[in-house]
Amino acid sequence: MGYLRCKSLAGSMIRRGSACVKSAMLAYAHPVPPPTAILLRMTRAGLEMDALLARVAGFRDRAAFAVLFGHFAPRIKAYLMRLGAGPAQAEDLAQEAMLSLWRKAHLFDAAKASAGTWLFTIARNLFIDAIRREKRPELDADDFMPEADAPPDDALALAEGEGRLRGALKLLPPDQAQVIALSFFADKPHSQIADELGIPLGTVKSRLRLAMARLRTAIGEAP
């Protein structure tokens, strides 16, 4: 009976346009769950995190914040510990990073970066302030000479690029991947990294240059 009703409703919808049919069929197939629940069911892809961040910005959505917290706070804590913070300081700074996200979510521009990249820069800047105790001269995201800049990618193109980057990172030769990882996770100049690896500084730099050339090619930028 329900099936027949659905079918006849669908039939009347067809005459009014196929988009309506699709949404009506979907509405019949499942009652619409609360939006946050939809997001929770989505795969843990970059776009999901972006959508959650958009909800924090647009609706001050605490449930979305809680999911972002669960994903990013333990990673930020681990990252800061790798860079030399003690567990208690790393925990405080991870909290600080997530509160920063709440404060600044409305400034996030999905056309320029993913939520993950934005969180990385927040965590990195906390590392500079609190662990290195340096001032970071800020390049304002919108402050540059208006010249031959490529038009900004849309968020989907950005996510595709990040997918290709992820793949290319996994395919780097181990010696190149190691130099990249040490660049981010060892708070040391490249000269010291070279000493510890027992290779000349020039080799560290050339591995870095080769790795960057591969990664630029992978995301479709000229090397």
Added chain:
Amino acid sequence: MIAHHPDDALLMAYAAGRTDEAHGLVIAAHLFFCAQCRASVALMEKIGSELLEDIAPEPLKDDALNTALARLETIPPTPRRRDVSADGTPLALRPYLGGDLRDVRWRKMGPSLAYFPILRRGSTSVRLLRGAPGTEVGAHTHRGMEYTLVLRGGFHDVTGSYAPGDLQVADASLRHSPIADAGTDCINLAVTTASLKFENLIQKIAGPLFGF
């Protein structure tokens, strides 16, 4: 078109948060001019986020989320800040100058050279240098590294020609004698990690007086 860029190692250090304030400032100012290096830094930050994604998570205390949620209501959103420059000064530089390039209170070093000290940290110095067209900075070598970013005008030396946005990185092996291009004043942002070694007697004496 920018012809002289920082290398990947320097950009990577900046993207990973390992540059000190002096080097951070010269990179941020170069990025103001250079779309290519902005794209590189953006890519490096994406690499950082991929590494962050893959890191083994370190669990927080059990009540960490509740502590954060309890604090959310007390936090006002950060207002959208819009600093602006009237003469195209990179915004990263403005806090150090107390305004725009045109507002800088220059200190004279002779008839055609002036400077403005920005930062001194140990043996590392950051300063603005201004040379009238055709000014020659005497031949010198370096005890450490010298990073010179052109902000206005241009200069040339044995290594080539530098226009706004170009970054010259000189190490101890370089002996040069930069000459400001004809036309307009040349204004550079310069970072030195150790004092310079001038060859001319007067500059040998005067250099240290001005902190060079």
